[in-house]
Amino acid sequence: MNFDWNVAWHSVPALLDGLLTALLSIAIGYPLAIALGLLLVFPQRSARPWIRIPVRVVVEFIRSTPLLVQLFFLFYVLPAFGVELSAFATGAIGLGLHYATYTSEVFRAGIESVPTGQWDAATALNLSTTRTWWSVVLPQAIPKVLPPLGNYAIAMFKDTPQLTAITVLEVLSAARAEGAQTFRYLEAITMAGLLYLLVSLVLAWLARRVEQRYATTRGIA
Amino acid sequence: MTEDFITFRNVSKRFGKNVVLDDLCFSVRERQRITLIGPSGSGKTTILRMLMTLMRPDSGLITVGGDQLFPADEQQVARVRRRMTMVFQQYNLFPNMNVLRNITMAPMKVLGVPEDEAVDRARKLLELVGLTAKLSHYPSQLSGGQQQRVAIARALAMQPDVLLLDEVTAALDPELAAEVLDVLRDVADSLDVTMLCVTHAMRFARDISDQVLMFCTGKIIESGPPEQILEAPQHERTQRFLRSVLEEV
Numbered sequence: 299m300n301f302d303w304n305v306a307w308h309s310v311p312a313l314l315d316g317l318l319t320a321l322l323s324i325a326i327g328y329p330l331a332i333a334l335g336l337l338l339v340f341p342q343r344s345a346r347p348w349i350r351i352p353v354r355v356v357v358e359f360i361r362s363t364p365l366l367v368q369l370f371f372l373f374y375v376l377p378a379f380g381v382e383l384s385a386f387a388t389g390a391i392g393l394g395l396h397y398a399t400y401t402s403e404v405f406r407a408g409i410e411s412v413p414t415g416q417w418d419a420a421t422a423l424n425l426s427t428t429r430t431w432w433s434v435v436l437p438q439a440i441p442k443v444l445p446p447l448g449n450y451a452i453a454m455f456k457d458t459p460q461l462t463a464i465t466v467l468e469v470l471s472a473a474r475a476e477g478a479q480t481f482r483y484l485e486a487i488t489m490a491g492l493l494y495l496l497v498s499l500v501l502a503w504l505a506r507r508v509e510q511r512y513a514t515t516r517g518i519a
Numbered sequence: 520m521t522e523d524f525i526t527f528r529n530v531s532k533r534f535g536k537n538v539v540l541d542d543l544c545f546s547v548r549e550r551q552r553i554t555l556i557g558p559s560g561s562g563k564t565t566i567l568r569m570l571m572t573l574m575r576p577d578s579g580l581i582t583v584g585g586d587q588l589f590p591a592d593e594q595q596v597a598r599v600r601r602r603m604t605m606v607f608q609q610y611n612l613f614p615n616m617n618v619l620r621n622i623t624m625a626p627m628k629v630l631g632v633p634e635d636e637a638v639d640r641a642r643k644l645l646e647l648v649g650l651t652a653k654l655s656h657y658p659s660q661l662s663g664g665q666q667q668r669v670a671i672a673r674a675l676a677m678q679p680d681v682l683l684l685d686e687v688t689a690a691l692d693p694e695l696a697a698e699v700l701d702v703l704r705d706v707a708d709s710l711d712v713t714m715l716c717v718t719h720a721m722r723f724a725r726d727i728s729d730q731v732l733m734f735c736t737g738k739i740i741e742s743g744p745p746e747q748i749l750e751a752p753q754h755e756r757t758q759r760f761l762r763s764v765l766e767e768v
Contacts, residue, residue: 419611
């Protein structure tokens with residue numbers, strides 16, 4: 299079977315439509331994962347077990363079950379409780395929730411990597427808790443969390459094909475539809491693979507840029 | 520002023536089975552310079568950390584300027600904390616801020632000092648510690664001795680009533696330690712602060728302190744003016760300790 303470039307090019311507009319959907323889903327899901335991941339750190343550091351343990355259990359549960367199970371739960375089970383979301387919203391939120399449990403581990407490790415002497419110095423200078431976090435702890439933790447957070451952006455993008463299962467039309471489902479129309483899967487799936495590769499490379503480049511930029515502005519390079 | 524400024528009454532602290540402070544009582548008058556000496560693990564640093572509210576006693580009472588610490592509400596703790604600051608063995612400068620920012624941040628954000636005034640004060644303090652040229656350097660670009668001198672300037676920028684110095688030269692080689700101790704001698708001469716200093720530098724202790732407290736297993740076993748404790752110690756344990764410290768040098 300020869301690779302037919304005509305068929306391949308013909309599939310591109312549909313694939314780009316799918317790519318737009320995938321990118322939109324991570325444009326919503328990724329900031330959600332970052333914000334929620336950061337929020338999940340604080341209860342997990344609480345000295346009170348009745349706050350710490352339930353949050354820890356939820357985080358472990360989400361982290362240890364497949365994304366697809368969570369997507370199905372959100373898409374098929376929640377409507378039974380009166381919560382009906384579009385397939386796209388379910389996908390974006392599902393990705394955000396799932397990855398929040400990973401990013402919260404990254405944030406936790408980053409925060410714990412800040413030496414206790416820094417907290418002591420902040421106390422000795424009578425800095426408020428908010429000021430200590432904002433000016434001392436987070437600026438030291440962030441450079442350490444940027445590389446793994448960048449990796450999770452790429453991983454999240456590569457998980458977008460799973461949204462097909464809840465009827466979101468993204469790149470892979472578009473490729474499959476194209477293949478079904480022309481009976482030539484080779485071109486459509488190959489083009490889809492190339493698109494994934496291209497976007498992943500761009501994301502990796504962006505992540506590195508952010509790391510470098512942050513390191514130089516903070517004098518930690 | 521002869522009134523007691525800092526008091527420890529029956530303060531005890533233990534870590535598991537290890538008794539760090541054992542029913543400790545002592546007091547410090549305003550502007551007094553106290554040096555705490557003794558073997559490692561005798562509770563000297565614990566005293567400074569309790570005053571800085573980094574650690575709580577298991578029992579007993581600590582007061583600073585009439586305000587009680589532990590138990591105390593947050594406002595009272597903050598009030599006490601505002602009067603004192605601490606310089607640490609490992610400097611603990613903020614690596615994400617340059618020297619100037621390390622010194623000006625807390626005065627601006629905690630005391631509400633306007634930026635130009637905070638910068639002005641920082642410049643004067645950097646002059647005092649001999650580091651005016653390093654204003655825009657980051658801690659990672661400084662030697663240990665320079666970092667510690669910045670840490671001293673940072674502490675003084677808070678204009679504390681009480682300065683706590685916790686083995687500030689222990690992490691430095693002798694040459695760098697000497698430069699830090701010289702700076703501290705100048706500070707002690709030029710500023711009216713109450714100082715509590717944990718150190719193994721005995722000559723420095725003799726130069727700057729009014730009183731030396733010798734600690735052993737969480738108790739003060741001997742105290743008095745430096746010439747008495749360092750040159751004619753009465754207690755056998757003090758004699759042994761001083762011999763070992765001098766041998767080290």
